[in-house]
Amino acid sequence: xxxxxxxxxxxxxxxxxxxxxxxxxxxxxxxxxxxxxxxxxxxxxxxxxxxxxxxxxxxxxxxxxxxxxxxxxxxxxxxxxxxxxxxxxxxxxxxxxxxxxxxxxxxxxxxxxxxxxxxxxxxxxxxxxxxxxxxxxxxxxxxxxxxxxxxxxxxxxxxxxxxxxxxxxxxxxxxxxxxxxxxxxxxxxxxxxxxxxxxxxxxxxxxxxxxxxxxxxxxxxxxxxxxxxxxxxxxxxx
Numbered sequence: 001x002x003x004x005x006x007x008x009x010x011x012x013x014x015x016x017x018x019x020x021x022x023x024x025x026x027x028x029x030x031x032x033x034x035x036x037x038x039x040x041x042x043x044x045x046x047x048x049x050x051x052x053x054x055x056x057x058x059x060x061x062x063x064x065x066x067x068x069x070x071x072x073x074x075x076x077x078x079x080x081x082x083x084x085x086x087x088x089x090x091x092x093x094x095x096x097x098x099x100x101x102x103x104x105x106x107x108x109x110x111x112x113x114x115x116x117x118x119x120x121x122x123x124x125x126x127x128x129x130x131x132x133x134x135x136x137x138x139x140x141x142x143x144x145x146x147x148x149x150x151x152x153x154x155x156x157x158x159x160x161x162x163x164x165x166x167x168x169x170x171x172x173x174x175x176x177x178x179x180x181x182x183x184x185x186x187x188x189x190x191x192x193x194x195x196x197x198x199x200x201x202x203x204x205x206x207x208x209x210x211x212x213x214x215x216x217x218x219x220x221x222x223x224x225x226x227x228x229x230x231x232x233x234x235x236x237x238x
Contacts, residue, residue: 001029001122004051006036006068007084008060012105013037016055016084019108023115039068043075050076052122053100058085069097080121082114135181137173146185150200150211152178154193186237188230191220198234 003020007013013035024031034051036042039060054072058065065083072079083094086105094102100121101114133144142161153160154175161169179189186198190209194217202212204227210216219227 001031002049002051003031003033003053003055004036004042004045005033005055006039006042006060006065007057008037009057010037012057016108016111019111020055020115023112026112027116027119029119039063039065042068043071046072046075050079053080053082053118055082055084055103058083058090058094059087066093066097069099073097080118082118133182133185135171135173135178137171137177139172142169142171142173144182144185146187146197147199150197150213150215151217152182152187152195186230186234188227190217190223190227198231201231201234204228204231 005016056065069081081099082101083099084103091102103110131147135142135144148164151162158170159173179195187195189195200211202210208216208218
C-alpha cells in the first residue's frame with residue numbers, strides 16, 4: 001500500500017506521518033509513505049505512481065488542496081482523497097471533489113477511525129482486481145471478470161463474452177485461444193463453440209450443463225467425461 005501526505009507545513013507533515021505510522025503498526029499494515037510540501041510536486045509524482053490514498057491539506061500557497069484534488073482526479077478519476085484542514089467551514093466545499101473523508105487538524109485522533117475504513121476500502125478494491133483477468137485477443141485486450149462472466153460463445157471470427165444483466169462484449173479471438181488462457185481459472189469448453197465458467201454451473205447432466213441463471217447448454221458427446229471431471233476439480237478447489 002502507498003499513502004501520500006501533502007501539506008506546506010514541515011512540522012505538521014511529521015505529525016501526520018507519525019500518527020499514520022502508529023496506526024499502521026497497530027493494524028499490522030505494511031505501507032510506503034511519501035510526503036510532499038508542494039501540491040505541484042504531488043501532481044507530478046502522481047503522473048508516475050499514484051497513491052492508494054492521498055492525505056491532502058486544503059490551505060496551501062501557489063495551488064490549493066482543492067485545485068490539487070481536481071488535477072489528481074484528472075489523472076485517476078477514482079482517486080481516494082482525505083482532506084485535512086483547520087478550517088471546518090470548508091467541509092461543504094470539499095464535497096465537490098468527492099473526498100473519502102474530512103479530518104480536522106485539531107482532531108488527528110480521528111485518523112485512526114478513518115484509516116481503518118480506508119484499509120477496508122482498499123482491501124475490497126484489491127480483492128475485486130484479483131477477479132479481473134486480461135484476455136489477450138487479436139485486438140485490444142478484453143477484461144474478464146471471473147465472477148460475472150457466465151460463458152463465452154464463438155461467433156464467426158469473434159467470441160461473445162456473456163456477463164451479468166445480459167451484457168455481451170464481442171472481441172476478435174479464436175475460441176481455442178480463449179480456452180487455453182482461461183482454463184486455469186476454471187472455464188471449460190463444453191462443445192466446439194462454447195466455454196462455460198464453472199462458477200455458474202448448477203449441475204451437469206448426461207447431456208448438458210445447467211447454469212444457475214437457468215440456461216441449459218448441451219455438451220458434446222466426446223466432452224462429457226472431461227466436463228464432469230473438470231467440474232469436480234472446480235468443486236474440490238472451493
